[in-house]
Amino acid sequence: xxxxxxxxxxxxxxxxxGCSSFLREKFIPLGGPDGGDGGKGGDIILETDPxxxxxxxxxxxxxxxxxxxxxxxxxxxxxxxxxxCVLKVPMGTLVKDEVSGELLVDLKNKDQQFIAAxxxxxxxxxxxxxxxxxxxxxxxxxxxxxxxxxxxxxLKLLADVGIIGFPNAGKxxxxxxxxxxxxxxxxxxxxxxxxxxxxxxxxDFSSFVAADIPGLIEGAHEGKGLGIQFLKHTERxxxxxxxxxxxIASDRDPLDDYKTIQKELKSYSxxxxxxxxxxxxxxxxxxxxxxKLKQFEAELKNLNPNLFSISAVTGSGIPELxxxxxxxxxxxxxxxxx
Numbered sequence: 001x002x003x004x005x006x007x008x009x010x011x012x013x014x015x016x017x018g019c020s021s022f023l024r025e026k027f028i029p030l031g032g033p034d035g036g037d038g039g040k041g042g043d044i045i046l047e048t049d050p051x052x053x054x055x056x057x058x059x060x061x062x063x064x065x066x067x068x069x070x071x072x073x074x075x076x077x078x079x080x081x082x083x084x085c086v087l088k089v090p091m092g093t094l095v096k097d098e099v100s101g102e103l104l105v106d107l108k109n110k111d112q113q114f115i116a117a118x119x120x121x122x123x124x125x126x127x128x129x130x131x132x133x134x135x136x137x138x139x140x141x142x143x144x145x146x147x148x149x150x151x152x153x154x155l156k157l158l159a160d161v162g163i164i165g166f167p168n169a170g171k172x173x174x175x176x177x178x179x180x181x182x183x184x185x186x187x188x189x190x191x192x193x194x195x196x197x198x199x200x201x202x203x204d205f206s207s208f209v210a211a212d213i214p215g216l217i218e219g220a221h222e223g224k225g226l227g228i229q230f231l232k233h234t235e236r237x238x239x240x241x242x243x244x245x246x247x248i249a250s251d252r253d254p255l256d257d258y259k260t261i262q263k264e265l266k267s268y269s270x271x272x273x274x275x276x277x278x279x280x281x282x283x284x285x286x287x288x289x290x291x292k293l294k295q296f297e298a299e300l301k302n303l304n305p306n307l308f309s310i311s312a313v314t315g316s317g318i319p320e321l322x323x324x325x326x327x328x329x330x331x332x333x334x335x336x337x338x
Contacts (some may be wrong), residue, residue, distance in 0.1 A: 001128075002054050002056070002195070003051075003054050003055045003056040003058075003059050003155075004035040004054070004071075004154065004155040005055065005152065005153065005154045005155065006055045006058045006059050006152075006259075007060060007062070007150065007151070007152055007153075008058055008061070008062055008064060008087075008115050008133030008150075008151050008153065008181040009063045009064070009148070009149070009150050009151075010044040010064050010065075010085075010087075010117045010147075010148070010149050010151060011044070011063070011064070011066070011117065011146060011147070011330075012041055012042060012043055012044050012066045012085075012117035012118055012119040012120065012146030012147045012148075012150045013040075013041025013042040013043075013065070013066040013067045013068040013069060013082035013083075013119045013146050014041045014068045014069065014119075014120045014141070014143050014144070014145050014146050015038050015039070015040055015041050015069045015119065015120035015121045015122040015123060015143030015144045015145075015146075016037075016038025016039040016040075016041075016068065016069035016070045016071045016072060016079035016080075016081075016082075016122045016123065016125050016143045017037050017038045017069075017071045017079075017122075017140070017142045017143050018035060018036070018037050018071075018072045018076060018122065018123035018124045018125035018126070018128070018140040018141045018143075018280050019035035019037075019038075019053070019071060019072035019073050019125040019126070019140060020033075020078075020124070020125065020126040020138050020139070020140040021033065021034050021035040021036075021073070021075075021126065022034065022074075022136070023030050023074070023075070024233070025305055032130065032135060032136065033125075033126040033127045033129070033130050033136060033137055034074050034075050034107045034125075034127050035072055035073075035074060035076070035078045035125030035126040035127050035140055035190035036072035036073050036074070036075070036077040036078045036079065036125045036333045037072045037078045037122045037123065037124050037125050037128070038070070038071050038072045038078075038079045038123045038142075039069030039070045039071075039072075039077070039078060039079035039080045039082065039122050040069050040081045040082065040119050040120070040121055040122050040142045041066060041067070041068050041069045041081075041082045041119030041120040041121075041122075041143070041144075041146045042066030042068075042081065042082035042083045042084040042119045042146075042282075043066060043085075043087060043116075043117065043118055043119045043309050044064060044066055044084070044087070044115070044116045044117040044147075044149075045085070045086045045087070045113055045115055045116070046086075046087050046089055046093070046095060046105075046107060046113065046116055046153075047086055047087070047088055047111065047112070047113045047114075048088075048089060048090065048091045048093070048107045048108075048109065048110060048111060048112045049087070049088040049089065049091075050091055050110050050111075052088060052090040053091070053157070053197060054090065054155070054244070055088050055089065055090065055093070055153055055155055056252070058087065058089070058153065059087070059163070064085050064087060064110040065085065066082055066117070066146065067082030067083040067084075067085075067337075068082050068120060068146075069081055069082045069119065069120070069122045069143055070082070071143075071270055072102050072122065072123075072125040072140075073108065076125065076127050077309050078122070078176065078301070079122060081122075082118075082119060083184055084119070089107060089153060089155075089224065091107065091108055091109070091110065091158050092107070092108050092114075092155055092156050092157055092158040092236060093106075093107045093108075093120065093155050094107075094153070094154045094155075094156065095107065095114060095116065095151055095152075095153060096152040096154065097149065097150070097151065097152075098149075098150035098151060098152050098155075099150060100182040102293055104116070104151075108158060108193060108236075111163055111281065116149060116151060117148065117149050117219075118146070118147055119146050120144035120145050120146040120147075120157055121143070121144045122141055122143050122144075122244060122299050123140060123141030123142050123143045123144070123165035124140065124318075125140055126138060126139055126140045126288055129263065132137060137181045147338075153289035156233055156235060157195055157197060157211050157233045157236065157237065157318050158209070158236050159209045159210060159211035159233075159237050160208040160209050160237065160238050160239065161196060161200075161208060161209070161210040161211070161237060161238070161239050161240070161241055162211050162213050162233070162234040162239070162240050162241070162330070163175060163210060163211065163212050163213060163241045163243065164213050164234060164240055164241070164242050164243070164261060164265075164298065165242055165243035165244060165245070165257075165261065165282075166245065166257050166260075167214075168245060168246075168250075169244060169245045170243055170245065170282040170283055170312055171212045171213070171243055171280055172196065172212055173271060173312040173313070174212075174213075174241075174282070174310070174312045174313075174318075174334065175196055175198045175210055175212040176198075176241065176312075177312045177318060178198070178200050178210065178322060179198025179199055179200045180199055180319065182205075187243055191247050195211050195212060195213055195214060195233050195241065196211065196212040196214065197209060197210070197211050198210050198211075198212070198285045200322065200325075202322065202326055204327065205310065206214055208325070208326070208329055210236075210241075211233060211237065211311075213231075213233055213234055220224070224297045231264070231268050231269075231272075234265075234272055234299070235269065235271070235272055236277075238275070238276075238329060238332050238333075239276050239277070239278065239325065239328055239329060239332065240275050240276070240277045240278070241277070241278050241280055241296075241321075241325065242258070242261060242278065242279050242280060242304075243278050243280050243282045244257050244258055244279070244281050244282065244300075245257070245282060245283055246281045246282060246283055246284055246289050246292050246293050246309075247282075247283035247285075247286070247289055248286050248288045248289055248292070250283075252308050254281070254292075254296050255296060255299060255300070255303075258300070258303060259280070276306075276323060276326070276328060276332065277304060277306065277308075278304075278306050278308060278321070278325065279300060279303070279306060279307045279308075280307075280308055280309070280310055280321060281293050281296075281297075281300070281307070281309040281310075281312055282309075282311070282312065283311060283312075283313075284309045284311050284316065284317070285311035285313050285316070295308055306324070308321045309322055314329040
């Protein structure tokens with residue numbers, strides 16, 4: 001199950017109590033205080049795991065507690081530190097304070113760690129309080145409490161390319177054709193209910209990550225359809241590939257579809273709307289579909305000259321599209337704004 005937001009409570013471990021002890025050893029009279037310090041409480045650590053693509057594992061793990069530090073012992077023995085609790089999250093996870101709404105960290109790098117709650121410090125044993133005027137202190141410290149926080153974990157997928165378009169535009173078929181992703185493909189709307197990530201490998205051994213974003217419809221920015229739930233996953237992409245259905249089975253107006261999707265992107269985020277796009281008339285695998293494209297081609301090029309028609313079924317136009325994607329990603333990588 002794809003889960004991209006969870007609310008959790010984290011509680012680091014308390015520090016162990018310091019020990020009040022006096023040395024009792026043969027032939028050493030008046031041995032003095034020898035109580036050791038308590039151990040440090042365990043931390044709560046969030047760590048990215050490249051193999052994860054969802055926050056599902058944390059959905060039912062609402063309360064996460066690290067181990068308390070152990071008490072100190074005689075002979076100035078420090079108590080054992082509590083074990084830290086390491087929570088694995090996907091790359092692209094935003095960590096927010098539930099109370100203030102503040103963004104604490106953006107975990108987007110491989111094996112990146114963030115200490116969400118620091119374990120409490122162990123208390124001092126009575127050996128720490130020995131002075132020239134107080135040779136037999138009985139004073140000791142209790143351990144310091146750990147931290148408790150309510151967190152919101154929000155996943156925004158990391159992908160170089162986001163494939164967008166109306167339901168049934170051919171997004172799943174395309175990503176299955178060009179990458180290692182194996183999404184559900186069916187001939188009805190909203191067959192894709194979760195974003196699918198796939199790695200596209202080029203002939204020169206370079207690669208990029210593409211994401212198939214579930215179908216958008218009019219009003220998506222207000223939550224209609226699958227709406228805003230998945231629009232946010234396009235925010236981290238560097239390039240958008242916008243598919244428009246030109247199949248003979250579709251009676252939709254391609255220009256209206258294009259304008260509707262653009263409106264939804266702009267209503268959701270100006271930054272998202274301004275991302276570079278490649279316009280892709282899809283399902284051009286029939287002479288009538290080709291004729292339909294010729295009717296709209298001039299107007300579409302007027303709206304976006306970066307136009308590449310394809311058929312994911314026959315493979316027509318896909319090599320040219322991939323080369324264009326690779327070229328634009330290279331330009332964006334070397335751009336001063338990136």
